Amino acid sequence: MPSEKFKKIWENQKGKCPFCDQPMDISADAEERHLHHINGDHKDNKISNLVYAHVHCHKQYHANYPKSKRIITVI
Numbered sequence: 001m002p003s004e005k006f007k008k009i010w011e012n013q014k015g016k017c018p019f020c021d022q023p024m025d026i027s028a029d030a031e032e033r034h035l036h037h038i039n040g041d042h043k044d045n046k047i048s049n050l051v052y053a054h055v056h057c058h059k060q061y062h063a064n065y066p067k068s069k070r071i072i073t074v075i
Contacts, residue, residue, distance in 0.1 A: 005047060006026070006052070007026075008047050009047055009050050009051060009052055010024065010026055010052060012047065012048075012051075013051050013052070017052075017053050017054045017057050018036070018051045018053060019053050019054070019057035019058065019060070019061055020054065020057050022054070024052060024053075024054065031054065031055070032055050033052040033053065033054065033055065034052070034053050034054075034055050034058040034059075035050055035051075035052060036050070036051050036052070036053050036058055036061075037049055037050060038050070038051060
């Protein structure tokens with residue numbers, strides 16, 4: 001069962017991966033998800049700074065943009 005914080009993050013991003021815009025499954029047996037810090041500050045764990053992403057999308061993003069501070073804007 002996802003935590004309340006996870007549910008809020010997932011709702012804020014409308015249930016989609018912010019990198020590929022494809023749906024993300026939040027069921028217990030779903031694909032692993034990575035937590036991404038939008039501003040790049042891993043100490044900033046406010047809901048407004050967090051998004052969940054597909055593992056492969058998150059890895060691809062950081063491989064392409066390793067030094068970015070402002071990562072993405074979630075609509």
